[in-house]
Amino acid sequence: MIFSTLCVGNKWVQRYSKTIDRIGKSHQIHVCSDYPESFVHCHTIRYIRKDFSYYEKIVNLLKLSVKYKQRVTHFDADNINLDKFKLLLDDNFIPFDSNTIYTNKLHKNEEIKLSIVQANPSLVLFMKVIQDLDCNFVICNYIDEKIISVPYIKGTSELLLNYIINVQTLWENLWHKGRVWNGNPHNEDGVQECNKWSNIGCGYCEGGALSLYAKKLNIKIDEIKITKKYLM
Numbered sequence: 001m002i003f004s005t006l007c008v009g010n011k012w013v014q015r016y017s018k019t020i021d022r023i024g025k026s027h028q029i030h031v032c033s034d035y036p037e038s039f040v041h042c043h044t045i046r047y048i049r050k051d052f053s054y055y056e057k058i059v060n061l062l063k064l065s066v067k068y069k070q071r072v073t074h075f076d077a078d079n080i081n082l083d084k085f086k087l088l089l090d091d092n093f094i095p096f097d098s099n100t101i102y103t104n105k106l107h108k109n110e111e112i113k114l115s116i117v118q119a120n121p122s123l124v125l126f127m128k129v130i131q132d133l134d135c136n137f138v139i140c141n142y143i144d145e146k147i148i149s150v151p152y153i154k155g156t157s158e159l160l161l162n163y164i165i166n167v168q169t170l171w172e173n174l175w176h177k178g179r180v181w182n183g184n185p186h187n188e189d190g191v192q193e194c195n196k197w198s199n200i201g202c203g204y205c206e207g208g209a210l211s212l213y214a215k216k217l218n219i220k221i222d223e224i225k226i227t228k229k230y231l232m
Contacts (some may be wrong), residue, residue: 001088004030004064006057007077008047013038016077023080027089029222030059030072051177055168055203057145058210062161065152073149079104084224085147092227100220102149103212107142114139121183122194125174126208133212140215142150143207145226149208156217163213169208172202 001163005020019040023029025043036044045060057074063225065072075085084104087093096102109117117123117139150157175198181192197204214221 002028002030002064002068002070002072003088004057004061004072004074005032005077006054006060006074007031007033007035007039008046008052008071010035012077014229019080020077023089029116030064032056043111043114052201053172053203054145054197054201055171055206055209058148058164058206059168061150062157062164063146065150066157066161069152069154071098071149071151073102073147074145076146079146082146084226087151087226088147088224094225094227096149096151098151099153100148100151100222101214101225102222103142103207104147104224106221106223107144109139110141119184121181121192122175126205126212129167129170129174129208130212135216137215140211143211143214143220143221145207148207148210149224153219156219157232160210160213160217160219163216164209167205167209175202175204175206177202180215189204 007016013033013035017035020029021041030043030045031039031042032045032047033039034047036046044047047056061072061074073088079085082104083105094182098215109123130137132138177198179198181191181198183196193204194204202205
């Protein structure tokens with residue numbers, strides 16, 4: 001399996017590069033970083049932007065899938081010890097089919113009452129974007145960003161990549177760095193969860209863009225499932 005990740009900033013690279021590079025000795029990992037020299041056992045893509053954008057992980061993931069014409073799996077650099085990521089490395093998961101996007105967790109917004117969804121200001125904005133982009137739905141399930149595995153589907157993957165690139169500026173302007181969010185749900189510090197990410201960069205809630213267009217293009221999404229062997 002081909003893997004990809006985003007590791008930007010001196011502090012982030014110092015914290016995670018050694019572990020990622022060690023994994024790169026036995027797995028094909030493509031790392032987008034402003035310190036590519038720290039990943040000698042990985043394939044590297046130089047991060048050249050002055051600002052940090054979470055959204056770049058989605059763009060790079062889809063570009064790699066289209067380039068290699070096969071499934072590529074993104075993992076967040078700070079989640080290298082996540083159980084489901086370890087399962088992927090060890091092949092202890094139920095095999096993926098060839099047409100489904102898999103994720104660490106699928107947030108099933110479509111099953112939640114609209115009144116509850118509307119209590120989250122980021123989801124309210126997400127629904128407005130869905131409306132502005134002339135989709136024929138109000139809300140969609142949300143792909144968690146910690147792990148995202150996308151298949152290559154001839155024609156469809158290229159179209160998905162174009163959609164994602166076309167709304168990147170929109171996404172980064174709406175979910176911009178420094179935006180202050182008020183409302184539910186709260187983090188442990190009592191503030192809306194999006195403030196954690198807005199303090200670092202732009203383009204957060206990037207899983208929403210992929211979720212939106214997966215639904216628009218009728219691409220199935222599902223959670224990664226562990227094997228019975230692992231359960232035992």
